[in-house]
Amino acid sequence: MNPMPLETAAVPRLVRLRAMGRLGLRMMFHDRLKFIGTISGVVFAVLLAVQQLSILFALLNRNTQFVDNAGADIFIVPPNTRLLQPGEKLHESVLYQARSTAGVLEAQPLVFAAATLAKPDGGSESVTLIGFESTSRLGAPWNIVGGDPRNLEQPDTIFLEDSQREKYGAVNVGSTRELNNHRIRVGGFTWGLVPFGPPYSFADIDLAREVTQVAVDRMNFVLVRVQPGMRLEDVRDAIAPRVPEALVLTRDEYHSSIVTTLLKEQLGMSFGISTSFGLIIGLVIVSLSMFSSVLDNLREFGTLKALGCTNGDLSILLLVQSILYALFGSVVGLGWVTNVVEGIRNPLLVPIIPHYVIYAAPVVMVVLCLFASTLALMRIRRLEPGMVFR
């Protein structure tokens, strides 16, 4: 007999780690009920957290979509502007200063004002009227589902939000209504352009000025396109000193300003709490399932310790299980949540799951499952190998 010396027993650790990993996998699938229970915890955590985030992103997008889709690289806005709201109006000199700045390809005025649409039955609905220079594309409607955008070059023509057609009194292309007591004709429809305030409607800037009583030398914003090859920040910095009465922001800066403001003041807390609850529920379920699984198999873990497994070896076993639970659960959860958000998709709420959330979810779940396994690990660490002889 040639007993294995102690010194070499510690060397092939990789073989032991593989054995532990394989054993973790086998134990995981052996108790199918526990497996399903634990996976369900991860699935629900992913489902709740990602679904809440998708709604949060949807709500943020409702308020940033104009900035993102207006076609402008730079926005000149009234001072202290943080959100996209009608505020103090800018003088037309701001527009001319922008146009005469080096690096500016195009600068156009924008009127952004509240208006009231009268319905045939006598009621009325509020709209946010966006008046843009119809010969340009800066500030023009997007997501068009009816009508031709060139219709807006026609006198007294506006685009309305498709999802509000019934509210507006069953309007169609060609329907006429009164907007702030001004007769207008519906030239087309957009889909899903509904911020927290009244839905967007679009008109030529002259019509918008007339309807909302904005003087010809005034505007709410100036939208700027930068010449190809120019750095946005350079052009922004060039415009800013020329318009000290206004704030000059790149598209990304304006977008971030809106997002930050909404998160700080309104959405962050409520969605942060609901997303956290999703994760906490998952953490508790996974933690209890893994702990319960260890309790159910305490004798097996004791046997493994008696056979020479160290706490480190058994940690590997739990580590493998945690990672696999996280990955399986994330795949199922993400598959499920994409169907769920598709089911709740409507013009007022278009849930968004950014790619980085899809990549981040399994990572977060791995961290969560590893954290959840600490309870089980603590129990295993306290386990005396001598229990197998009792």
Added chain:
Amino acid sequence: MTEVAQLAIDARSVTKVFGEGALAFKALRGVDFQVEKGELVMLAGPSGSGKTTLLSILGCVLSATEGQVNIDGTDITGLPDTTLASIRRARIGFIFQGHNLIASLPARDNVALVLELRGVKRASALAAADEMLARVGLGDKLKSPPADLSGGQRQRVAIARALAGDPPLVLADEPTAALDAQSGLVVTELLREVAKERGGTVVVVTHDNRIFHLADRIVHIEDGLMKTEDGSHA
């Protein structure tokens, strides 16, 4: 570590106290126990006599309160847990009362696992496991999970696991307790046969007198003390 090569087990003045103060209970009271290499010794005694406590100390899963224990030439007294785990892994095969097989693993993986824990690569471990299971008469049950095996077959798998890799010492705790008389005898005969052909030292804790004739030596323990041949406490 002190090398004492002649004996597989050399335990001297071993005392084990559980609890403290008024609740202290002395399970072993200065026990001396030596086993030569290749011997099959049975530790007998009534319940609560201290035989399983002694086996636990010899198996490096419990520390003695006092005394010195050498296993296969290594003084295990006061060694850290990781070293004790390493000794268990490399030098001791265990057979438990309730077989203690891993339910999620088929028979061959239960046996191969102990070899993999010792660093034997999987393919070699599986080949050795298959050979060992064939030796204990389970060559046709390699892929059977424990749940599909009878009590006797499970204990044979446990014997194969304990003897796989030829550990110098095999410790068995009541290996026949969960078996009927015939199966108990067959399993113990098999343990003796395989251990002898491989030159292993075996200590069996039992109070099953039907298997005593298979021992090279029987050591009685009572109230935490070894009993001499004439029945007095040593």
